[in-house]
Amino acid sequence: MTIDYQLIIQELNPITIIQEAEKIKQLSLDYYYFSPILEPKLKEKTADLVVIPTTEEEVLKIAQICVKYKIPLTVRGAGTGNYGQCIPLNGGIVLDMSELRKIKWIKSGIACVEAGIKMSVLERETKKQGWELRMIPSTYKIATLGGFIGGGSGGIGSINYGQLKDRGNLHRVRVVTLENEPRIIELRGDETRQINHAYGTNGIITELEIPLAPSYNWVDVIVTFQDFISALKFGQDLADSDGINKKLISIHAKPISNYFTSLKSYLPNGEDCALLMIEENSLFALEDLVKEYQGEITYRQDLDLKSNFNLIEFTWNHTTFHARNIDANITYLQTFFFSLEKVEEMYNYFGDEVMMHIEFLRVGGKAIPAGLQLVKYTNETRLNEIIKYHEDNGAFIANPHTYILEDGGRKIIEPEQLNFKKKVDPYGLINQGKMRSWDIDN
Numbered sequence: 001m002t003i004d005y006q007l008i009i010q011e012l013n014p015i016t017i018i019q020e021a022e023k024i025k026q027l028s029l030d031y032y033y034f035s036p037i038l039e040p041k042l043k044e045k046t047a048d049l050v051v052i053p054t055t056e057e058e059v060l061k062i063a064q065i066c067v068k069y070k071i072p073l074t075v076r077g078a079g080t081g082n083y084g085q086c087i088p089l090n091g092g093i094v095l096d097m098s099e100l101r102k103i104k105w106i107k108s109g110i111a112c113v114e115a116g117i118k119m120s121v122l123e124r125e126t127k128k129q130g131w132e133l134r135m136i137p138s139t140y141k142i143a144t145l146g147g148f149i150g151g152g153s154g155g156i157g158s159i160n161y162g163q164l165k166d167r168g169n170l171h172r173v174r175v176v177t178l179e180n181e182p183r184i185i186e187l188r189g190d191e192t193r194q195i196n197h198a199y200g201t202n203g204i205i206t207e208l209e210i211p212l213a214p215s216y217n218w219v220d221v222i223v224t225f226q227d228f229i230s231a232l233k234f235g236q237d238l239a240d241s242d243g244i245n246k247k248l249i250s251i252h253a254k255p256i257s258n259y260f261t262s263l264k265s266y267l268p269n270g271e272d273c274a275l276l277m278i279e280e281n282s283l284f285a286l287e288d289l290v291k292e293y294q295g296e297i298t299y300r301q302d303l304d305l306k307s308n309f310n311l312i313e314f315t316w317n318h319t320t321f322h323a324r325n326i327d328a329n330i331t332y333l334q335t336f337f338f339s340l341e342k343v344e345e346m347y348n349y350f351g352d353e354v355m356m357h358i359e360f361l362r363v364g365g366k367a368i369p370a371g372l373q374l375v376k377y378t379n380e381t382r383l384n385e386i387i388k389y390h391e392d393n394g395a396f397i398a399n400p401h402t403y404i405l406e407d408g409g410r411k412i413i414e415p416e417q418l419n420f421k422k423k424v425d426p427y428g429l430i431n432q433g434k435m436r437s438w439d440i441d442n
C-alpha cells in the first residue's frame, strides 16, 4: 500500500513535523559508520518524515496514525547509537523523542522523567539533591535516557552498578503500544526486561523511573605505567579494592593514547595508561596503589585547575571516536574477557592489529575486564577471523557490526521481548528489520 504522506501530515497536525530532505536524512542516521560493515548497508537509509511530539498524548496520536495507515515507525533519542539501531530500514516515520524531556520528580534516590531527557540535564538536577545517575554512557551530554535504555548497555558507573539490564537498575516504564487501539501500559521491575535493550522494537517508552546513586566529588586522574600488563593488573586491583571509591577504570595499551591529542601533555609518548574517576577522599589510597604498580600520576583534575577536558569523553566508545578522528580505518570490538589471562593472551596474539582498550565493570557481583578494542580494519573476512578467534578461545564478543538485535550482544532470541512485541506491535511496524525472531515468525 502506498502511503499518502500529504494526508498523514494533515492528520498529524498540530504536531511538529520535519519535511526537509536534508534534515530528515540527518535525523535518520546515527554513528553506524564506526563499523565498516554497517556503513555501506545503512548510509542511504532514510525516513519519509520526522515527527517531534512534545507530550505523551501526541505520541499516542502518532501511534494511532501509524497503525491506521500501517506506517513503519522508528523511535529516535539523540541518535548516538553505534549499530544503526535508530536507522529506519524501510522509510516511514522517525519519531524524535527529544522534546519529551520533562523531569516529573526526583525524591529519595529515584527520578521519574520523560524518555527524551538528556542524561546530563537530568544529572544536573539530581545533583542539587545529592544524587547522581548510577551509570552513564560517555555520550551522556547529548544522549537521552530512553535511548540509553533502548540501545545502550552500561558505562561510567558500571564498575559499581553493573549493566542497565541488571535487576534493580530500571524501576518502571510507561510504553505506548501500536495495537489496533494504541494505549499506554506500565511495566515494573522484572517486567521492564521486555523493553530493556530491545532497540525500540517493541514499544515507545515515554516515561521512566530510575534509581539513583549518592553523589560524590569525583576527580579525573591519569596514571601511566611501564607496560600494559602492569596497567591491566592495577585496573583489576583497583576494581577489587572495596575501600577505594571509584566510578571509572579505563585502561589503554600503547599506542592508543597517541590518539588523545588534547591529553598530549599528560601522555606525551603514547604511554600505557589508566584513565580514572576517583572520589576525592580516596585519592590518598589511590596513590598507594599506584606506587605498588610503579605507576605515575601525570594528571589530577583537582591539582590542574586550568585543564578544560572531561576525561569521560576519552573512555568507553569515545576512545574509538578519537582514534577514528586520526585514522578512519579503525573500527572496534566489544568483548567480555572474564579474566586477565585471557586479555593478556589476546594482547600478545594480535599485537597492534587489535589495540587493547579495557573498561572494568561489575558482572554478577565480580569486577571483570571488558574490551572495546580498536581494530586496524583491512577487510570483512579478516574482521570475522578476529571475532572467531576470540570466540573460539573463550572470549565473548557482543558484535557491534550488526544491526540485528539477536546477533549483537544477545546471541539468543529473547522470548520475553518477542512475545511482548507480538502483543504490542501486532503489525510489526516498530523498527522493522531489527528483531530477527519477529521476522522469522512473520
Ligand SMILES: Cc1cc2nc3c(=O)[nH]c(=O)nc-3n(C[C@H](O)[C@H](O)[C@H](O)COP(=O)(O)OP(=O)(O)OC[C@H]3O[C@@H](n4cnc5c(N)ncnc54)[C@H](O)[C@@H]3O)c2cc1C
Residues within 6 Å of the ligand: 030, 031, 074, 075, 076, 077, 078, 079, 080, 081, 082, 085, 086, 097, 115, 116, 136, 137, 138, 139, 142, 143, 144, 145, 146, 147, 148, 149, 150, 151, 152, 153, 154, 155, 156, 198, 199, 200, 201, 203, 204, 205, 206, 316, 317, 318, 321, 431
Ligand atoms: C562516541 C560514542 C560513545 C558511546 N559510549 C557509550 C557507552 O559508554 N555506553 C553505552 O551503553 N553506549 C555508548 N554509546 C552508544 C550510545 O551513545 C548510547 O547507548 C546512548 O545512550 C544512546 O542514546 P540515544 O538517545 O542517542 O539513543 P538512540 O541512538 O537515538 O537510540 C538507541 C536505540 O533506542 C531506541 N530508542 C530511543 N528512544 C526510545 C524510546 N523512547 N522508546 C523506545 N526505544 C527508544 C532507538 O530506536 C534505538 O534502537 C556510545 C556511542 C558513541 C557514538
